[in-house]
Amino acid sequence: MQRIPAHAGDALVAIATPALVVDLERFERNLERMAAATKGVRLRPHAKSHKCATIARLQLARGAVGICCQKTDEAAAFVEAGVRDVLVTNEVVEPAKIERLAALATYATIGVLVDSHAAVRTLSDAAVRANVVLDVYIEVDVGAHRCGVAPGDPAVALATDIARAPGLRFRGLQAYQGGAQHLRDPNARREAIAAAVADAKGTREAIVAAGIACDLVTGAGTGTWQHERDSGVYDELQPGSYLFMDADYGRNVADAEELRFEQSLYVLASVMSVPSAERAIVDAGLKAFAFDSGLPLVHERRGAEYVKASDEHGVLRIGAGAPPATLGERVWLVPGHCDPTVNLYDWIVAVRRGVVEAVWPIEARGALG
């Protein structure tokens, strides 16, 4: 487990590096901006990004109807921390995990996705045994080509099955177009969501035509949520990364109508070796960042670029004419991808104007199961 890297009242220089740091002013502006912009629809932020009960409570206090999780263990961590409405935006098929989900439903409203008839039976049996009701959503593949049934008839057949199953309450459709979130061109994102909206709309109409209520269409992420919000079809939005942002979201080109969020999440690193004028080594490498979306970016440090990583080292190239790197120098780095980077840390250091204000535990770190 990561040792606690700082305490309230510490100056920046007292934070043990590498540390995951959130700039509270930027973070709070992101928090308020999304809450304000989603007043007309349900906001159910995705907690897979932060895995932190303190942050979930800040979102709930600003009107979020509940949170999303991806894993049974994540849901358990948040329910145990007092969150009372969790949607697991994922299929759960292992019997032991379904049993845990049903047990959580004694204390909280628990939703889960299905994309198979087999899962409907297992979920129903577990809910009946635990004497609870599980909310069930059908995952519809609206273009991401990951999990989910095809739009239209397959969803109607599943809805029929769920509506008849004891212990289950059919709530609606999960229609998340994950593949659209990181399309660079704003028009490509808009078009992908237009197609997803059409699929979700048609599927809902087909289910309703079969005599089954389909109350909610839920989905959306940080890259596209405005389109889902304005679609007239999505009732609930699930963005997560908007609180933190990352280098990869930073590469999305925004158009004039898109609300911008600020980079609030950093890894604070220290220079531990300066072998030459052109090279400095920081203490944050492959165990301090997820590298699936590329290298971290150096934040506001002139002439330095993070060019290479090994397990515990990051190599900075120091450009000609840049200030020389010094031993112990602090470097702020923007993660390539926020979600799996957060999952490497047990603590978020919350900083305001150069002073540590809080250190938040990441309760659901490593909640893989």
Next chain:
Amino acid sequence: MQRIPAHAGDALVAIATPALVVDLERFERNLERMAAATKGVRLRPHAKSHKCATIARLQLARGAVGICCQKTDEAAAFVEAGVRDVLVTNEVVEPAKIERLAALATYATIGVLVDSHAAVRTLSDAAVRANVVLDVYIEVDVGAHRCGVAPGDPAVALATDIARAPGLRFRGLQAYQGGAQHLRDPNARREAIAAAVADAKGTREAIVAAGIACDLVTGAGTGTWQHERDSGVYDELQPGSYLFMDADYGRNVADAEELRFEQSLYVLASVMSVPSAERAIVDAGLKAFAFDSGLPLVHERRGAEYVKASDEHGVLRIGAGAPPATLGERVWLVPGHCDPTVNLYDWIVAVRRGVVEAVWPIEARGALG
């Protein structure tokens, strides 16, 4: 924190997925093979790979002289678990960390690297204050171009400085050629180590010529250790990954003289969705593997390939004619890169012939500081 995924006596089917699993028979063969092959030199295995005190004890029981760590927090975790000889194969420059290292030296032999005169002073001051002796090694850049001083004169100057510094004992040279470990061509690895050996030898001779004892040359990794062992210059070897291996080490081409190690580390995953005959989704994605060295490989499951990951999903492509994927099916996956993958988990499930024999805590997981 990851919930404990299994208990001793469990069958494979009872392991909660995704889980980090070690095949004990393969693992023990790797353990014994390295111990036997390094009888003539000191073996100080690198614990950054496993971060697990149970495994360190298995290595020490087979003759390892101590372990290597990369971070002060790792060293602390192992000392607190009873390991009495730890070399931090890294520069430590933050005063608070140096203070911790010195405190650990009350209970254990603690070594650390330097590549700057400034660090010598800080280490010396801290050792004197704590009334301990710290072992100090000069890191020499023998071709990896990461940290370290250049071979020859700069190392002599540093050695002179260390030899005079109260509280410090100059022990020798860290001469790790990290860049050579993953060169695919066995001749390229051999040549890179030949150059490193020449640099280490010349530097040691220059230090000795200056009247300073230079007892140990230490270094080497899983990709090259036989060359360092046979060099006549290296006294101590630091391989770590040999216990586990990974997909990336699997891509090294071995020549006839090289001792082979077996893949013993896996992530056990489950199929959670089968949207089509060609596609199955497993529950292990970007938070279950490090992706810096590529995608995981599917182990012994005909016709399946891991082709894409998102945070909590892995997409398997199921080939024509392969057995159809089924919901709940277990899939064994070989991580692309073992060290940062292990760092995602809090537990290693140790399995022998289909039964869980032990569940080892990964004490130094997240020990970043």
